[in-house]
Amino acid sequence: MGKIDVYPTTAWSAGTGCHGGCGQNLFVEDGRLVKVEGNEDHPWNQGRSCPRALAMTQYVYHEDRITQPQIRVGERGEGKFEPISWDEALDICEERMGKIRDEHGAESVIFVQGTGRDIGGPITFLAYSYGSPNWVQLGLSGHSCYTPRLGAMKTTLGEFAVADCSQFLEKRYEDPEWEAPEYIIVWGQNPPNTCPDGFYGPWIVDCMQRGSKIISVDPRNTWMSTRAEYHLQIRPGTDGALALGMLNIIIEEEIYDKDFVEKWVDGFDAIKERAAEYPVDKVAAITEIPAADIQAAARAYANAKQAAIQWGVPIDMCPDGTAVAHAISCLWTVTGNIDIPGGQVIAKPAFGVTAYPFSSEELIELYGKDLITRMNEKRIGADVYPMYKHFRGWASPDVTIEQIETGDPYPIKGAWIQTANVIGGQAARAKFHYDAMKKLDFVAIVDLFHNPTTMALADIILPAATFPEKNSFRSWWTPMDSIKKRVQVGECRSDWEINFELAKRFNPEGLQRWATVIDYFDERMEPSGMTFEDLEAKGGWAMSPEGPGRPYRRYEKGHLRADGKPGFNTPSGKVEIYNKSFEEWGMDPLPFYTEPPQSEASTPDLFKKYPLVMITGARSNLFFHSEHRQIPWLREKEPDPTVEIHPDTAKEYNIYDGEWVHLENDMGHIKRKAVISLKVKPNHVQTLHGWFKPEAEGAEPNLFNVWDYQVNQIIPGPQASKSGFGGGQYKTTLVRLAKITEGGA
Amino acid sequence: MAKYGILIDTDFCTGCHTCEVACQQEHDYPVGLNGIKVTEYEYKLANGKVKIDCIPFLTDLCDLCMGRQADGERPSCVKHCQTACMYFGLTSDLAIEAASRPRAVLYTHTPK
Numbered sequence: 114m115g116k117i118d119v120y121p122t123t124a125w126s127a128g129t130g131c132h133g134g135c136g137q138n139l140f141v142e143d144g145r146l147v148k149v150e151g152n153e154d155h156p157w158n159q160g161r162s163c164p165r166a167l168a169m170t171q172y173v174y175h176e177d178r179i180t181q182p183q184i185r186v187g188e189r190g191e192g193k194f195e196p197i198s199w200d201e202a203l204d205i206c207e208e209r210m211g212k213i214r215d216e217h218g219a220e221s222v223i224f225v226q227g228t229g230r231d232i233g234g235p236i237t238f239l240a241y242s243y244g245s246p247n248w249v250q251l252g253l254s255g256h257s258c259y260t261p262r263l264g265a266m267k268t269t270l271g272e273f274a275v276a277d278c279s280q281f282l283e284k285r286y287e288d289p290e291w292e293a294p295e296y297i298i299v300w301g302q303n304p305p306n307t308c309p310d311g312f313y314g315p316w317i318v319d320c321m322q323r324g325s326k327i328i329s330v331d332p333r334n335t336w337m338s339t340r341a342e343y344h345l346q347i348r349p350g351t352d353g354a355l356a357l358g359m360l361n362i363i364i365e366e367e368i369y370d371k372d373f374v375e376k377w378v379d380g381f382d383a384i385k386e387r388a389a390e391y392p393v394d395k396v397a398a399i400t401e402i403p404a405a406d407i408q409a410a411a412r413a414y415a416n417a418k419q420a421a422i423q424w425g426v427p428i429d430m431c432p433d434g435t436a437v438a439h440a441i442s443c444l445w446t447v448t449g450n451i452d453i454p455g456g457q458v459i460a461k462p463a464f465g466v467t468a469y470p471f472s473s474e475e476l477i478e479l480y481g482k483d484l485i486t487r488m489n490e491k492r493i494g495a496d497v498y499p500m501y502k503h504f505r506g507w508a509s510p511d512v513t514i515e516q517i518e519t520g521d522p523y524p525i526k527g528a529w530i531q532t533a534n535v536i537g538g539q540a541a542r543a544k545f546h547y548d549a550m551k552k553l554d555f556v557a558i559v560d561l562f563h564n565p566t567t568m569a570l571a572d573i574i575l576p577a578a579t580f581p582e583k584n585s586f587r588s589w590w591t592p593m594d595s596i597k598k599r600v601q602v603g604e605c606r607s608d609w610e611i612n613f614e615l616a617k618r619f620n621p622e623g624l625q626r627w628a629t630v631i632d633y634f635d636e637r638m639e640p641s642g643m644t645f646e647d648l649e650a651k652g653g654w655a656m657s658p659e660g661p662g663r664p665y666r667r668y669e670k671g672h673l674r675a676d677g678k679p680g681f682n683t684p685s686g687k688v689e690i691y692n693k694s695f696e697e698w699g700m701d702p703l704p705f706y707t708e709p710p711q712s713e714a715s716t717p718d719l720f721k722k723y724p725l726v727m728i729t730g731a732r733s734n735l736f737f738h739s740e741h742r743q744i745p746w747l748r749e750k751e752p753d754p755t756v757e758i759h760p761d762t763a764k765e766y767n768i769y770d771g772e773w774v775h776l777e778n779d780m781g782h783i784k785r786k787a788v789i790s791l792k793v794k795p796n797h798v799q800t801l802h803g804w805f806k807p808e809a810e811g812a813e814p815n816l817f818n819v820w821d822y823q824v825n826q827i828i829p830g831p832q833a834s835k836s837g838f839g840g841g842q843y844k845t846t847l848v849r850l851a852k853i854t855e856g857g858a
Numbered sequence: 859m860a861k862y863g864i865l866i867d868t869d870f871c872t873g874c875h876t877c878e879v880a881c882q883q884e885h886d887y888p889v890g891l892n893g894i895k896v897t898e899y900e901y902k903l904a905n906g907k908v909k910i911d912c913i914p915f916l917t918d919l920c921d922l923c924m925g926r927q928a929d930g931e932r933p934s935c936v937k938h939c940q941t942a943c944m945y946f947g948l949t950s951d952l953a954i955e956a957a958s959r960p961r962a963v964l965y966t967h968t969p970k
C-alpha cells in the first residue's frame with residue numbers, strides 16, 4: 114500500500130453528472146482514486162457531500178466504462194465497435210465532418226448537448242470553430258430548462274437573480290451582513306434531491322434550520338412541502354395563473370414595496386392592470402388551490418421583511434414558460450426583494466469570468482465574421498421564434514428534429530453529441546427522434562458509458578473523463594473554482610481537451626494563440642487577476658471581492674451599469690417589468706397565463722380517455738437524469754422505475770403495491786412498478802424519467818430495454834410556447850393506467 | 859457502556875441517502891450491507907394533511923467509524939450528511955443537546 118494523498122477539487126459534471134459546485138477531496142493512492150470526501154474548507158458545502166460524489170470510485174473504475182476511442186464496425190444498432198487510437202478517431206471526425214462542410218455547409222452538422230452542465234464551453238468552442246451555428250439541447254422540447262427563466266430575468270432585470278442563502282459570502286451563515294429569508298417560496302423544486310443551476314439544494318434546509326419558513330408550490334407531497342407553512346398543491350402547468358393571482362393580491366391590497374416601486378420599477382401600472390385580470394377566485398379554479406391559501410401565501414411573502422423564491426424547471430415546462438418566469442419575477446420586484454440579504458440576490462459569474470465568450474466582438478475575433486452571419490441567417494429556428502433570434506446562441510430543438518426529417522430549408526447530415534443520451538433521456542417524442550437521427554450520415558458521440566443513444570447512432574465514440582481525471586474551472590455563479598486532474602483512466606480525455614484538439618484542426622488561425630487548454634483557461638480567468646495555477650495554489654476557490662460581484666444593494670452603489678451610475682443594467686435603469694425587449698421582439702410585454710395543451714379544459718375528449726395527469730422529470734438524489742443506473746451503491750437504493758399512484762386511484766384500477774403496470778396514451782405505453790403513495794393527488798401520477806437498463810442487451814432492437822421504460826416516448830411535442838422557449842410538455846401529459854396482462858408485457 | 863453516540867435531528871432528515879453511501883464507501887461494504895439505513899414514512903395527520911418523515915437507524919455493521927476517530931475525523935455519515943442534521947460525540951453531551959431540540963433521536967452504540 115502506498116501513501117494516500119488528498120487533493121481538494123470541485124465536483125462538476127461527468128462522474129457526479131450534476132451542475133456541480135461543491136468542494137470534494139480526492140484520496141489518491143498509487144495513481145488510483147480510492148475515496149472521495151467532502152471538503153470542509155469549501156464554503157459551498159462545508160464538508161458535506163451526496164450519494165453520487167461518495168460513490169465516485171464505483172463510477173470511475175466501472176468495468177463498463179468506455180476507456181478507448183471506438184469505431185462502429187457493424188450496422189448502426191448492432192452494437193459492434195472496435196477500439197481505435199485517438200489519432201485515428203479524430204482523423205475520421207475531421208474527414209467526415211469536413212466532407213459535410215464542403216458539400217452542404219457547416220450548418221449541416223448539429224452540436225448536441227444535454228442539460229446545461231460543463232459542456233457549453235467546449236461544445237461551442239468546437240461548433241463555432243467548425244463553423245456551425247447549430248448548438249442545441251436536442252430533444253429538450255422548448256429548451257425547457259432554465260433558459261426561459263434566464264430570458265425573463267435578463268430582459269427585465271438586466272441580470273440574473275437567485276434565492277439568497279449567503280452563498281456569495283465567504284463566511285456564509287456566520288456573515289453578519291446576511292439574514293435568513295423570513296419566507297422562501299420553493300416553487301416547483303425538491304431541494305433535498307438536487308443541486309440545480311449553481312445552487313446547493315440543501316441550502317434551503319440550512320435556511321429552515323435558521324428560521325426560514327417555507328411556502329411550497331408543488332403538486333406533490335414531499336418532505337419539504339409537508340413541512341411548509343403553506344403548501345399550494347398546484348395543478349401542473351398552471352403556475353402562471355398562480356403567479357399573476359398572487360401579484361394581483363399583493364398590488365390590490367397595497368402590500369407591495371411602494372418606495373422600491375416608485376424609485377426602481379418601470380411599467381408598474383401596466384402590470385397592475387394585467388394582474389387584475391387574475392382575481393383570486395378565477396386563479397383558484399384554474400390552479401385547484403383554495404383561494405384562502407393563495408391569499409395567505411401572497412400576504413406572508415409580501416409582508417416579510419425579506420423573502421426569497423427558489424424556483425425549478427417546472428416553470429420552464431409550463432406552456433409559455435418565459436411568460437410564467439416573467440410573472441414570478443414580478444413578485445420579487447414589486448416586493449422590493451432584489452439584492453437584499455435573504456431576498457433575491459443578483460447572481461453574477463465570479464469575478465465576471467465566463468468559461469466561454471458571449472459577445473459578438475469576441476466571437477468574431479475567434480471564429481471570423483462568417484460565423485456571425487450564419488448565426489443570424491442559418492441558425493435553426495431563429496427565423497421562426499423571436500427568442501431564438503435574440504436571446505442566447507441556441508438552435509431550436511423542436512425545429513431541428515423536424516428539419517432532420519424534412520431537409521427543409523437545408524439538410525442536416527451530421528451530429529456531434531457530447532455527454533447527452535438524447536434517445537434514452539431528454540427527447541420528447543423519443544421515437545420520432547430515434548427515427549429521424551438514424552438518417553444522419555455521420556454521428557460522433559463523446560460519452561463515458563454506452564447508452565441507448567451510443568448504441569443506436571454512434572459511428573465514432575470518444576471516451577470522456579470524469580472530474581477527478583480532468584483540468585477545468587468554473588465560475589458559475591460563485592466561487593470561482595479550479596478542477597485539477599489527479600488520476601488517469603484508460604485513454605479517457607476531458608471534454609475540453611477533445612474539443613480543443615479537434616477545433617484546432619478546423620480553425621487553426623483563430624485558435625493559434627493557445628498551445629494548451631490551460632492557456633485558454635488562464636486567458637478566460639484574466640479578469641480575476643489569477644491564473645489556473647494561482648487559483649489552485651489558493652486552495653482551488655476564490656470569491657468576488659466587494660464590487661459588482663458581491664451583494665448587497667448593488668443598484669444603489671452603481672455596481673451594475675457600465676456607466677457606473679446607480680440603477681439596473683437596463684435602458685431605463687429600472688427593472689422593466691413592462692418588458693420592452695419582449696415588445697420589440699413581437700411578444701407580449703406583460704406576463705400571461707396559457708392553459709396546458711392537454712387538460713380537462715383544453716382537450717375534454719382526450720381527458721375522458723386519459724384522465725390522469727402524468728408528472729415526470731422530478732429528481733432522484735441517486736441518479737442524474739439517465740445516468741448512474743449501473744453504479745451498485747446507487748442502484749441498490751432505487752432498483753426499479755416506479756410510478757406513484759394515490760391509494761384511491763390504485764383501488765379504482767385494481768392495482769396493488771409493487772405490481773408492474775403500463776402508463777399509456779395514444780403515443781404508446783411504458784412499464785412502471787406501482788408505488789401506492791399519498792405523495793400524489795388521486796388525479797395525478799408521478800414517475801421519473803431517464804430509465805433504461807444498462808445490464809440488459811444493448812444491441813437493437815433492445816437498446817438496454819429503453820423502449821420499455823423511456824417515459825418521454827409518450828410525451829408529445831413540439832413545445833407549447835410562442836417565444837420558442839419553454840412549454841415542453843413533461844409535466845402535463847394525460848395518461849391512464851393499465852394492468853399488464855399475461856404475455857402483454 | 860456506550861460512551862459515544864450519534865444524535866440525529868429528525869426534523870431535518872430528508873431521506874437523501876448520503877449517510878448510507880458514506881458508510882458503504884468508508885467500510886467498503888458491498889450492496890446489501892450497511893451500517894446505517896434510512897426509512898421513510900408517509901401518513902395522514904388528524905387534520906387530513908399528509909406528512910412525510912425520514913429517519914435513519916444504525917445497524918450492527920456500524921462501528922462508529924473507529925478508524926476515523928483515531929484520526930480526529932467525524933464519522934463519515936455525520937460529516938457528509940447533506941443537511942448537517944447528524945452529530946457525533948459523548949453520549950452524555952449529546953443527551954443534553956437532544957433535550958434542546960423539538961425532535962431528535964440519540965443512538966448509543968457500543969461497537970463490538
Ligand code: SF4
Binds near residue numbers: 132165
Ligand atoms: S449533486 Fe451537489 S453535492 Fe453532489 S456532487 Fe453535485 S454539487 Fe456536489
Ligand code: SF4
Binds near residue numbers: 882893916923935
Ligand atoms: S458512524 Fe461510521 S460506521 Fe456507523 S453508520 Fe456512520 S459511517 Fe457507518
Ligand code: SF4
Binds near residue numbers: 866872943
Ligand atoms: S444524510 Fe442526513 S439528511 Fe440524508 S438521509 Fe442521512 S441523516 Fe437524513
